[in-house]
Amino acid sequence: MATKIRLARGGSKKRPYYRIVIADIRSPRDGRFIEKVGSYDPMLPKDSEDRVKLNVERIQYWLGNGAKPTDRVHRFLDAAGLLKREPRNNPQKAELGAKAKERLEAKKLADEEAAAATADAATEGASEEAAAE
Numbered sequence: 001m002a003t004k005i006r007l008a009r010g011g012s013k014k015r016p017y018y019r020i021v022i023a024d025i026r027s028p029r030d031g032r033f034i035e036k037v038g039s040y041d042p043m044l045p046k047d048s049e050d051r052v053k054l055n056v057e058r059i060q061y062w063l064g065n066g067a068k069p070t071d072r073v074h075r076f077l078d079a080a081g082l083l084k085r086e087p088r089n090n091p092q093k094a095e096l097g098a099k100a101k102e103r104l105e106a107k108k109l110a111d112e113e114a115a116a117a118t119a120d121a122a123t124e125g126a127s128e129e130a131a132a133e
Contacts, residue, residue, distance in 0.1 A: 002025045002068075003062065003065070003066070003067040004067060004070060005021070005022055005037065005059065005067050005068070005077075006021065006023060006070045006073060007019070007073065008030050017039070018041075019036050020076070021034070021035065021037065022034045022058075022067055035058065037058045038052065038053050038055055038059070038076075039052075040053075052079070054080055054082075056080065059082060060082065063082070063083070069083070
């Protein structure tokens with residue numbers, strides 16, 4: 001049976017509380033789980049020791065049996081020193097999509113045409129003033 005170490009949400013609206021559970025990958029997020037191995041309370045300050053609680057022995061047992069942690073749980077395990085998480089780097093994350101690039105190019109062209117039109121109007125106005133004198 002394929003298992004995951006993941007978060008199961010609890011708590012009320014706008015007051016989240018998560019249990020760190022071992023669950024079958026086919027079961028729903030807040031549904032059936034095999035074992036509770038910790039908790040996570042994001043409402044507590046980051047330096048609080050009660051923010052993340054882990055049952056280290058059971059987590060090591062399940063990792064030994066092939067359970068895969070989700071990304072968020074992997075971060076918790078890395079902070080606790082149980083697993084090593086490689087930092088991710090996505091340099092393309094901040095790049096614009098194709099349509100956004102097209103819109104940006106169209107806007108630049110429109111701005112350049114508007115600037116050129118104002119410059120032409122200013123030079124025509126100056127030459128008309130010079131001719132009137």
